Amino acid sequence: MLIKTNRDGFGHPVASEITPQSIYEGRRNLIKLMASGVAGAALTSWATREAHAQSATLTPKPGKLAALPNVRASLPGAITLDKLTDYKDASTYNNFYEFGTDKSDPAQNAHTLKVSPWTVQIEGLVKKPGNYALEDLLKLSAQEERIYRLRCVEGWSMVIPWVGYSLSELIKKVEPLGSAKYIEFVTLADHKTMPFVGSRVLDWPYTEGLRMDEAMHPLTLLTFGMYGEVLPKQNGAPVRLVVPWKYGFKSGKSLVKIRFTDKQPGTAWNKAAANEYGFFSNVNPTVDHPRWSQATERRIGEDGFFTKKRKTLMFNGYETQVGQLYAGMDLKKFF
Numbered sequence: 001m002l003i004k005t006n007r008d009g010f011g012h013p014v015a016s017e018i019t020p021q022s023i024y025e026g027r028r029n030l031i032k033l034m035a036s037g038v039a040g041a042a043l044t045s046w047a048t049r050e051a052h053a054q055s056a057t058l059t060p061k062p063g064k065l066a067a068l069p070n071v072r073a074s075l076p077g078a079i080t081l082d083k084l085t086d087y088k089d090a091s092t093y094n095n096f097y098e099f100g101t102d103k104s105d106p107a108q109n110a111h112t113l114k115v116s117p118w119t120v121q122i123e124g125l126v127k128k129p130g131n132y133a134l135e136d137l138l139k140l141s142a143q144e145e146r147i148y149r150l151r152c153v154e155g156w157s158m159v160i161p162w163v164g165y166s167l168s169e170l171i172k173k174v175e176p177l178g179s180a181k182y183i184e185f186v187t188l189a190d191h192k193t194m195p196f197v198g199s200r201v202l203d204w205p206y207t208e209g210l211r212m213d214e215a216m217h218p219l220t221l222l223t224f225g226m227y228g229e230v231l232p233k234q235n236g237a238p239v240r241l242v243v244p245w246k247y248g249f250k251s252g253k254s255l256v257k258i259r260f261t262d263k264q265p266g267t268a269w270n271k272a273a274a275n276e277y278g279f280f281s282n283v284n285p286t287v288d289h290p291r292w293s294q295a296t297e298r299r300i301g302e303d304g305f306f307t308k309k310r311k312t313l314m315f316n317g318y319e320t321q322v323g324q325l326y327a328g329m330d331l332k333k334f335f
């Protein structure tokens with residue numbers, strides 16, 4: 001098996017292939033399947049297992065999710081030696097407040113979410129606004145598997161193999177105007193299918209935002225799948241964001257709108273409690289949440305009586321890649 005790490009001109013690691021040609025071809029065949037209308041075919045578990053051969057402990061999932069087209073397995077170069085979180089934990093211990101505030105609620109309730117047809121509206125300061133069908137988004141760029149840490153602001157973390165492509169690919173295609181400095185991400189708020197939309201915890205729809213350079217950073221992943229398959233509904237199907245150096249809540253699920261703007265957009269958690277959740281919300285062990293420390297984290301799946309907590313890393317361990325974005329900024333002030 002070929003393992004190669006490259007760096008692009010910015011010093012960002014780029015994907016390193018871990019996939020033998022046969023698997024690549026196998027996955028390529030799925031594109032043909034998709035094209036021929038056989039979209040319900042599950043990605044064979046041998047391909048998933050093979051792709052995860054680097055991580056000995058993957059629990060392949062059962063399930064019959066539709067296959068994702070055009071996927072090649074790859075590693076982003078950063079933090080891939082951690083053991084993967086079991087699929088079962090990643091898909092049953094969730095935050096998705098539209099389906100309830102308990103960690104087990106989304107897995108129980110999200111089956112009502114209707115993920116097809118799905119369109120993402122692109123609007124604001126951009127040359128090519130419009131409604132983009134999920135199928136078109138899927139085809140826009142080759143998808144990669146990227147193993148990222150997700151660190152929740154509540155103090156737990158997981159290591160998940162996501163499937164998608166850099167959001168920058170989409171941004172380049174829609175041609176933002178020079179005046180576009182931020183992007184607002186709006187997620188679905190459907191009373192009929194999301195039982196907790198309307199609850200007073202948050203101002204719905206759940207929205208998030210990134211500065212343009214953060215959105216353009218190659219690590220920011222427009223995500224369609226995990227563990228080699230399409231996203232389970234509770235994880236934000238059919239398309240979500242994953243911004244691995246920020247607290248988990250920046251990674252909005254079930255995206256319906258991407259709006260380019262010249263002003264810093266409001267965000268759901270900042271509106272709910274501005275003193276607790278800032279716009280940036282970069283993972284930072286030295287800046288405590290007003291009600292708890294952010295210095296350590298509990299890795300889901302490692303909980304045992306004698307298990308030590310892990311030290312939380314600056315920018316969730318992605319400092320080499322993203323530190324430059326915040327050069328000269330007071331990260332206590334801009335938390």
Ligand SMILES: Nc1nc2c(c(=O)[nH]1)N[C@H]1C(S)=C(S)[C@@H](COP(=O)(O)O)O[C@H]1N2
Binds near residue numbers: 095098187235249
């Ligand atoms: N629309 C929406 N997106 C959301 C949330 C939410 O409640 N609603 N929760 C966020 C939080 S707090 C976290 S930690 C991650 C959890 O993602 P996961 O369940 O796939 O691990 O999703 C984020 N995205």
Ligand SMILES: [Mo]
Binds near residue numbers: 152154
């Ligand atoms: Mo979170």
